[in-house]
Amino acid sequence: MIRFIIFVFFLLLSPVLAHGQDETLNILYTGSINGELEPCGCSPKSESGGLARLSGFISSQKKGLSPYLLIDAGNSMAEDSPQGRFKAEAILKAFSIMDYDVAAFLKHEAAFHGDFLLPLAKKNGVPVISGLRGSSRTASFERGPFKINASVDPGGLRKGRLNILLTDKPVSDARAIRHWDVIITSSGEELEEPVKVNGTVIVSGYPRNKKLGILTLSFGKKGITKATHRWQSLGREIEEDAEVRGVLKEYDSRVAGLLKEDEKKAASGGQYAGAVKCAECHKPFSESWEKTRHAGAFDSLVNAGKSKDPECVKCHTVGFGEEGGFYSAVTTPQLKDVQCEACHGPGRDHAQELTPLRPVTEQACLRCHTKSNSPDFDFKLYHEKIKH
Ligand code: HEC
Ligand code: HEC
Ligand code: HEC
Ligand code: HEC
Structure with a gap:
């Protein structure tokens, strides 16, 4: 005991x-x-x-x-x-x-x-x-x-x-x-x-x-x-x-609620022209772009239920967060997807007056193809896939 x-x-x-x-x-x-x-x-x-x-x-x-x-x-x-x-x-x-x-x-x-x-x-x-x-x-x-x-x-x-x-x-x-x-x-x-x-x-x-x-x-x-x-x-x-x-x-639905679509007028007169405009003069380039995954980038977000999340939208559209850039699928539908101007830069002046566009370098890709979002990115290989 x-x-x-x-x-x-x-x-x-x-x-x-x-x-x-x-x-x-x-x-x-x-x-x-x-x-x-x-x-x-x-x-x-x-x-x-x-x-x-x-x-x-x-x-x-x-x-x-x-x-x-x-x-x-x-x-x-x-x-x-x-x-x-x-x-x-x-x-x-x-x-x-x-x-x-x-x-x-x-x-x-x-x-x-x-x-x-x-x-x-x-x-x-x-x-x-x-x-x-x-x-x-x-x-x-x-x-x-x-x-x-x-x-x-x-x-x-x-x-x-x-x-x-x-x-x-x-x-x-x-x-x-x-x-x-x-x-x-x-x-x-x-x-x-x-x-x-x-x-x-x-x-x-x-x-x-x-x-x-x-x-x-x-x-x-x-x-x-x-x-x-x-x-x-x-x-x-x-x-x-x-x-x-x-x-x-x-x-997700609360984040979507952060969009103030009714306050934002449809963007007109920004620095971006939109791919439809570019296609008027560059049909072959436009057709080849449409075959790339860039042209379906916004749908990927829609399918994931994330098309109103700014943290996703910024790489799956054109010019998000910039004056005249993408805001939402309702107010700026013409700037959905990774379009021409995501790589070539804002092209409104070019589309109107043929001012030259900046050359596209690897730097333009790396803005979106980051280590964490695109770990397999290799400029040569990836460029080959989107060449036009
Ligand atoms: C009104 C017709 C027209 C429109 C609209 C247009 N372009 Fe062009 N683009 C041209 C012409 C003409 C050239 C010069 C072609 C040449 O010199 O061989 C050109 C040249 C280019 C070049 C070659 C680089 C340079 O600056 O010369 C790129 C890239 C380009 N355009 C992209 C675009 C993009 C992106 C858009 C839409 C934002 C666009 N273009 C809209 C007519 C147009
Ligand atoms: C504005 C952001 C953005 C820029 C700039 C950008 N990309 Fe992309 N890229 C994307 C997104 C988003 C996808 C995925 C689209 C999807 O499937 O939803 C993608 C997909 C791709 C794919 C398809 C990958 C595969 O395995 O099939 C290639 C290739 C590619 N990009 C190459 C490039 C190259 C080369 C550049 C630079 C010249 C570039 N991208 C610039 C956002 C961008
Ligand atoms: C920093 C830029 C960036 C951000 C932010 C971003 N993406 Fe992406 N996304 C990409 C790129 C680049 C690709 C293509 C990657 C590749 O194939 O190498 C891609 C591809 C995708 C794909 C296609 C995958 C496939 O294989 O079909 C989906 C879906 C996707 N992203 C959803 C999202 C969602 C959801 C968010 C927000 C939570 C988001 N993305 C944020 C750049 C981005
Ligand atoms: C993923 C990035 C990307 C996208 C999106 C893209 N391009 Fe390009 N484009 C390039 C690259 C890279 C070149 C190769 C020439 C260079 O480096 O400037 C090129 C070349 C061109 C040229 C020829 C330039 C020359 O020097 O002859 C034209 C015109 C052009 N693109 C128009 C367009 C149009 C129109 C769209 C949309 C429908 C588009 N591009 C979408 C990356 C892109």
């Missing part, structure tokens, strides 16, 4: 674990999501990620992953703009559906003006830690036999707990922070493997939520005995969570 009491007493004092040993805990983590609700679908290669798949993966694997923690290490938000605020609402709703244990608010979140984000997190029941006024820096909770202390404060260690620091410091700086069991950064660095230094395991949220980090800790009597790690990719093969998809749909 006495031995039993001593045994129990010992366990109550033992750090991190409330009982037993050889337990494992999965830490599922994101960080530096940076407002990326889902991948744009521009290229099969950059098709991974998205909150709906993240949620689908977790809910389908719950059993095998348990016990697990779900943590966001910060910089989940984009910038503070009307669209950025809709994103924030969608992200926090999705976090709530996935039942995040804790989310850090760091640099990106601190850049939001007024009292917007913290009340929003509260409304959605997402536990937040941050250095912002009105928020706690530290969260303590339990998961099965594990007692957790998560903090954004490098001085916020607590004895007898699994100490997890959430930061957006780069890994090179995080290495110097001592005594934490785990540091998760949202610095936006891609780490193939965790960095292990002085008994601390450092991991970094995969930029833009392209992959889910899973850190598996094994515990013995004296604490962590083993740390293994894997990246769970979030490709098309992962079934989406319908509830989060619903949140993203709602987001």
Whole structure:
């Protein structure tokens, strides 16, 4: 009996674990999501990620992953703009559906003006830690036999707990922070493997939520005995969570509502002429352009339900955001798609007075064919496909 009491007493004092040993805990983590609700679908290669798949993966694997923690290490938000605020609402709703244990608010979140984000997190029941006024820096909770202390404060260690620091410091700086069991950064660095230094395991949220980090800790009597790690990719093969998809749909329609079509008069007299005008004198060029994917670029957005999203429209039309450029399919239908003037530059003067157009260089393509949207871009190969 006495031995039993001593045994129990010992366990109550033992750090991190409330009982037993050889337990494992999965830490599922994101960080530096940076407002990326889902991948744009521009290229099969950059098709991974998205909150709906993240949620689908977790809910389908719950059993095998348990016990697990779900943590966001910060910089989940984009910038503070009307669209950025809709994103924030969608992200926090999705976090709530996935039942995040804790989310850090760091640099990106601190850049939001007024009292917007913290009340929003509260409304959605997402536990937040941050250095912002009105928020706690530290969260303590339990998961099965594990007692957790998560903090954004490098001085916020607590004895007898699994100490997890959430930061957006780069890994090179995080290495110097001592005594934490785990540091998760949202610095936006891609780490193939965790960095292990002085008994601390450092991991970094995969930029833009392209992959889910899973850190598996094994515990013995004296604490962590083993740390293994894997990246769970979030490709098309992962079934989406319908509830989060619903949140993203709602987001799309709210973004579409930002268009002020009734206030904008149909554009007349801008610097752009439109492909129909060019075709009057350059029929063969026009016919060959129509056979390229550029001519169907706007339909791709329509099919994706994103034809009113400025973040997509800017590369799938002509002159978006410029005076006289594309505004919406209703007000400026003549400037849909990647037309002649997306490459040759504004051509109204040329169409009227034959003033010369600028030569087209690779630079013109790279404005849209970025590394993330067009990872296979190669000027020679791509030029061959659109030559006319
Ligand atoms: C009124 C007829 C007319 C219209 C409309 C017109 N062009 Fe031209 N374009 C010409 C002529 C003529 C030339 C000169 C051809 C030559 O010198 O061989 C030319 C030349 C060009 C060239 C060669 C480079 C240069 O500046 O000389 C490009 C590129 C071009 N046009 C693109 C366009 C585009 C894009 C549009 C629509 C915005 C357009 N054109 C509209 C008549 C027209
Ligand atoms: C205004 C943005 C924009 C510019 C500028 C632009 N593109 Fe594109 N390009 C696109 C978009 C968007 C698509 C995809 C269209 C779709 O299928 O919806 C695309 C598709 C293509 C494709 C088809 C890819 C494939 O695998 O079939 C080629 C080739 C291409 N572009 C070449 C070029 C080249 C070369 C240039 C420069 C001379 C260029 N593009 C300039 C936006 C642009
Ligand atoms: C920075 C410019 C850029 C932005 C922003 C952009 N796209 Fe694209 N998109 C492209 C280019 C370039 C391609 C062609 C890529 C290639 O084939 O190499 C493309 C292709 C596509 C395709 C065709 C894919 C296929 O294989 O048929 C879809 C769909 C698409 N984009 C949707 C979107 C959506 C949705 C958004 C907004 C969330 C978006 N794009 C934002 C440049 C952009
Ligand atoms: C994806 C980019 C792109 C688009 C879209 C595009 N062009 Fe071009 N165009 C080029 C490139 C690249 C050349 C090669 C000559 C150069 O580098 O200026 C060229 C050449 C031309 C020339 C011949 C210039 C010369 O020096 O003889 C004409 C005319 C022309 N394009 C008209 C058009 C018209 C009209 C359209 C729309 C119907 C169009 N282009 C769409 C990229 C584009």
